[in-house]
Amino acid sequence: MQAVESNIVSYAKVGADARTAADTGDRIEWIKLSLTYLPLATPVSDAKVLTGRQKPLTEIAFIFAEIRTRDGHEGIGFGYSKRAGGPGMYAHAKELAPNLIGEDPNDISRLFTKLLWAGASMGRSGLTTQAIAPFDIALWDMKAKRAGLPLAKLLGAQRDSVQCYNTSGGYLHTPLDQVLKNVAISRESGIGGIKLKVGQPDLSIDIERVRAVRKLLGDGFPLMVDANQQWDRQNATRACRTFEEFDLTWIEEPLDAHDFEGHGQLAERFDTAIATGEMLTCFDEHAQLILAGTDFIQPDAPRVGGITPFLKIMALGEFKQRKLAPHFAMEIHLHLAAAYGIEPWLEHFEWLGPLFNEQMHLKDGRMYVSDRPGLGFTLSEQARRWTPETEEFGERP
Structure with missing residues (x-):
C-alpha cells in the first residue's frame, strides 16, 4: 500500500512540472x-x-x-x-x-x-x-x-516522379497547323501526354483536330480531350461515342461541372474514361462527384481551400479507386500527386514559370520531385x- 501511494505522488510531481505541446x-x-x-x-x-x-x-x-x-x-x-x-x-x-x-x-x-x-x-x-x-x-x-523535406516526402510519397501531360498548346483559338507544331514541341521536350480542347459548335471540327493529333502522335501515346462543360447529356453522349475510336486517356468535363450523376453515367456507359472536378471548390462537392462514379477526379488545391481539404479528397478518392489528375498549379500538385496511392497524372502549364526562381524537372514524360524542402519555390x-x-x-x- 505504501508503494502505491509513493507512485501516485511521483506522477503528480511529473504532471505539475511537465510542459505541454500547447505551451x-x-x-x-x-x-x-x-x-x-x-x-x-x-x-x-x-x-x-x-x-x-x-x-x-x-x-x-x-x-x-x-x-x-x-x-x-x-x-x-x-x-x-x-x-x-x-x-x-x-x-x-x-x-x-x-x-x-x-x-x-x-x-x-x-x-x-x-x-x-x-x-x-x-x-x-x-x-x-x-x-x-x-x-x-x-x-x-x-x-x-x-x-x-520536400512536401511529397513529408506526406509519404508513393513515387519520386509523376507522369505529365501538356494542355497549353491545344486551345481552341490555336489553328490546327500550330496545334500540331505545339504537340511536336511538347513531345520532344519530354511531355508524356497531350490534351486538346474540344467543344466546337460543329463536332466535325473537333473530330478533325483530334484525328490529326492522334495521327501525329501515333497509336498508344496518351491523348486527352477537354470540353470545358460544353455539352448537355445528349450531345455529350454523342461526342463520347464518336471519340471512342481515338483511344483517349480521358474525356474531360463533357457536362456541367455540378452534374455529378451525369458524369457518373457517362463513365459507366463508355470505355473511355471520364474526368472532371476542376471547378469544384470544397471537399463536399468532390465527395458527391467521387460517390457518383467518375473515373478521374481533378481537384485543384487552391480552389478547394488548400492542401488540408485536398488530402481529404485524396483519401476518399483512393478508397473509391478513382484515378487522380489535379488541375493546374503543378508546383503544388506534383507533391500531392506523388503521394497518391494510384498512379496519377500531372497537368503541365508553363505559364507560371516567370513567377518563381526555380524550375521544375521534366524527363521522359514525367515530372520529378526536387530535393528542395517544402514546395520548393520562391517568388521571383x-x-x-x-x-x-x-x-x-x-x-x-
Whole structure:
C-alpha cells in the first residue's frame, strides 16, 4: 500500500512540472499578402468563350501569402483566379489574415477550420474557401521546410516522379497547323501526354483536330480531350461515342461541372474514361462527384481551400479507386500527386514559370520531385514587379 501511494505522488510531481505541446509551440508573428497579375502572351479561348459564356483569358490573378513565425520558420502559398474574382479573393484574405497572428503554425487543420468559420456567413465553398488556400498552402510549405523535406516526402510519397501531360498548346483559338507544331514541341521536350480542347459548335471540327493529333502522335501515346462543360447529356453522349475510336486517356468535363450523376453515367456507359472536378471548390462537392462514379477526379488545391481539404479528397478518392489528375498549379500538385496511392497524372502549364526562381524537372514524360524542402519555390523579382498591392499583418520578425 505504501508503494502505491509513493507512485501516485511521483506522477503528480511529473504532471505539475511537465510542459505541454500547447505551451511550447511556435507562433505566427507576420503575414504578407500580395495581389499579383500574371499576363498571358496570347489571349486564351476554350469552349466557354465560343459559347459566349466568358471572354478570352488575358491574365491570371494570384494571391500570395508569405508567413513567418517567432522561431524563424517561413512558408509561402498561393491562390488564383482566372478572369473575375482576384480582387474579391484578396479582400477576403485580408479579412482572414489577422485570425492567424499568434497562432501555432503546426495546427494546420484547426487553423483551416478557424478561417472557414471566420467567413462562414458567405458560405463554405467558392471565394470563401479559395481565400483560405494561400494560408493553408503556406503552412504546409512551412511544415515540410521545418522537417527538411520536400512536401511529397513529408506526406509519404508513393513515387519520386509523376507522369505529365501538356494542355497549353491545344486551345481552341490555336489553328490546327500550330496545334500540331505545339504537340511536336511538347513531345520532344519530354511531355508524356497531350490534351486538346474540344467543344466546337460543329463536332466535325473537333473530330478533325483530334484525328490529326492522334495521327501525329501515333497509336498508344496518351491523348486527352477537354470540353470545358460544353455539352448537355445528349450531345455529350454523342461526342463520347464518336471519340471512342481515338483511344483517349480521358474525356474531360463533357457536362456541367455540378452534374455529378451525369458524369457518373457517362463513365459507366463508355470505355473511355471520364474526368472532371476542376471547378469544384470544397471537399463536399468532390465527395458527391467521387460517390457518383467518375473515373478521374481533378481537384485543384487552391480552389478547394488548400492542401488540408485536398488530402481529404485524396483519401476518399483512393478508397473509391478513382484515378487522380489535379488541375493546374503543378508546383503544388506534383507533391500531392506523388503521394497518391494510384498512379496519377500531372497537368503541365508553363505559364507560371516567370513567377518563381526555380524550375521544375521534366524527363521522359514525367515530372520529378526536387530535393528542395517544402514546395520548393520562391517568388521571383518579376513576380514582385507584377504586384500592384500588398498588405502586412503582425510584426515582421
